[in-house]
Amino acid sequence: MNPILLAVLSVAAIGAVCAVLLVAASKLMYVRVDERVAQIRDTLPGANCGACGFTGCDGYSKALADGDAETNLCVPGGDAVSREISGILGVGYKDVLEMVAAVRCGGAPDVRGDKMEYDGITTCAAAKMYYGGAASCQYGCIGYGDCAAQCPTGAICIEDGIARVNLKLCAGCGMCARVCPNNLIWIHDDTITTLMICSSHDKGADTRRKCSAGCIACRKCEHECPVGAISMDNNLAVIDYSVCIGCGRCAEVCTTKCMKIALFTNKARIDATKAAK
Template structure:
C-alpha cells in the first residue's frame, strides 16, 4: 500500500472538511435569525394546547405576538390569571384582568321537557342536522340539537350530553371557546367564573309557541325585569338577557322566573322542575 497516497487522501479529506465547516459556519453567521429570549420564556409559560382561542395559529404564534407587543399578556384564555401573571412578569408589565372563563349552554330543553316532532337518524353532527328539515327533530328550532359536535371540538373532555342537551363541566373547561364556534344554534357563551346569573334558554319564539315546544323555555313574561333592582335585565327578541356588568347577584330574578331557567353560569346543566 502506498503510504504517501493514504496520507494525501487523508489530508485532502481533512482540508475539505475544514473548508466545508468554515463555510457552513460563515453561512450560519450570515443568515442567523435572532431569537427573542422573551419569546422563548413566554412560550414556556403558555399551556401548549394550540387551541387557537387566543386568535393566533397556536402557542408559538401567540408567544411571538406577546413578545412583540402585538398581543396582551393575558391573551391566553386557557392559561387564565396564573399564566397571565407569569407572562406579565417576563414582559415587565401589569397583568390586568384575566378572570377564568368557562362555557355555558343556554338551553334547558332536556328530553323530558322538550317536544319532539320526529326522531332524527341522519348524520350525527349538529351542523348537518341544523341544515336539514326539522333541525334534528326537536320542536324548538333554537335549542340544543344534542348530537355532540361540541364534544368533538373540546380538547379538555369537558362536555357531555345529558338528557339530549350539552352539559359543560366548569372544572374541566378551559374557556377556549371552540365549542361556541362550532354550535350551529349559537347556544354556547363564555362567562367568567365570577358571573352571577344567566338565562338558560335561547328561544326567540313568542310565549305561546315556546310553551308548545318546550316546558321550560323563556316566555318573555318580564317578571325578572320587574324584580331586578340593578336594571340588569332586558327582553329582546322574546328572550331575557342579563347584563353581567350590572348584575349584583341578588338572585331575585331566579326566584321569580316561572320557568325556573335563570341560573348561575358555569355551574353545570340545571334541569328545571
C-alpha cells in the same frame, strides 16, 4: 481517471459546494430569533385554543415578545401562566379573568318536543343542515356533541341528550362555542351571577308548546328586577350585566325556571364590582 474515483469525487465536490453555499447562506441571512418567544411558548399550555385571540400558542408568544399583547390573555393557563409570562418579560403581573362556558339551552329531550325522528349522521353540523335537527325548537341544543368532541379538557359532555358543562374542568377556551351550529355556548367570566338558559326567539306561546324549559317572555323577571337590568329582546329575556347587581330575584320568580343562578362565581370580585356600582 478511474471512473469510480471520478464519480465519488464529483459527487463529493457537488456536496461540498452545496454545503458551503448553505453555510454561507445561513450566516449571511441569519435572522435573530427572540429567545423569549421559545421560553413563553414552553410556559403556555399548548392547547392552541385561540381564547387569547391569536392564532394558537405560537402566535400569542410572538405577540407577547413583541409587546403587542397583555400577559393575562391565556385563559386555560390561568393566573399561574400569567405570572410566569410576566416574569419572563419583566412586566407587571395581571390577574386572568377566569372564563367558563355556559350552554344557553335547557331543552333536554324529556322536556322538549320533537318534530321528526332524525336518523342521519350523528353530528350537530349535519343535523342542523337537515331541517335544524330533530327538536321542534330550532334554537336549542341538537345534542350530538360537536362541542364535546372539541373540548380539550373533557369538560363538556352530552348528558340526557343535552350538552352540559363541568365547571371544575372547563378552561373557558371557547373551542366548543365556535363549533356549535346554533351558537348556544356563551363564554362568560366569573362575575356573572344569573344566567338565561334559553336562546329561543319564538313567541311565548310557541315556546311553551315546544319546550317546557324555555323562556316564554312573561316579563316576570323584568318587573321583579330592582335595577331594571332585564329587558325583552325578541321574546327572550336579556340581562344587562353592566347594571345587574346579582341579587338573583329574577331566577326566583322565573315561570319556567330558565333564568338560573350561576354556579361559577368569584365572590370577592362580585363584591368589588357591586361596591363600584
